[in-house]
Each structure stands twice: as C-alpha cells, then as structure tokens.
Amino acid sequence: MGSITLGTGTKAVKVGETVVFTGRVRGVKSGSMLVLQHRHNGAWTSLRTTAVVHRNGTYTIKRTFTTKGTEQVRVATRSGTLYSSPVTVRVS
Secondary structure, three states: OOEEOOEOOOOEEOOOOEEEEEEEEEOOOOOOEEEEEEEEOOEEEEEEEEEEOOOOOEEEEEEEOOOOEEEEEEEEEOOOOOEOOOEEEEEO
16 A cells, blocks of 8 residues: 655745645655645545655645645545545644
8 A cells, every 4th residue: 555745844824825835655646636725624525636656655745725724635546445644734
C-alpha cells in the first residue's frame, strides 16, 4: 500500500489568503489526481482543489480559504482509498 505526506509552512492565515500545501506520495503513479479534503460536520468532504503527482512523487496544492474558523484538511487520491494525515489551519 502507498502513502501520502502533507505539510504547510502556514498554520494560520487571514480570510482570502492562500495556503500552499506540499507533500510526497509513494505507491501512487505520476500523473494521478489528488484532491484536498476538509472535515465538515464530522465527515471528510472533497474540495474543488486538486493537484497532479509529479514524476518525482511530489505535489503542490494551493487553497484560498474564504471562511473564518479552524480548517482540518488532508490530501487523498481521487478514489479516496489513500490519504494523508490531517493538518490544521486557523483562518481569521
């Protein structure tokens, strides 16, 4: 089975600011689509923010948050069978 890592240098932003998430995958083919998900009402929901796995196994996803609050996000394969550990971003 594969793995996905997720990181960001930004843990707190203001509404309208963009957060850059980066990571590496193992066991996922280059060119595969990844999707950013957030925890909403206790369930993981896919956002309309995607990335493609590069040949070296890395990816970059950018997301602009438009609502104040604490966002718990993760990156998953399009099928949802493989996903990263979550990261928390505070939006003020």
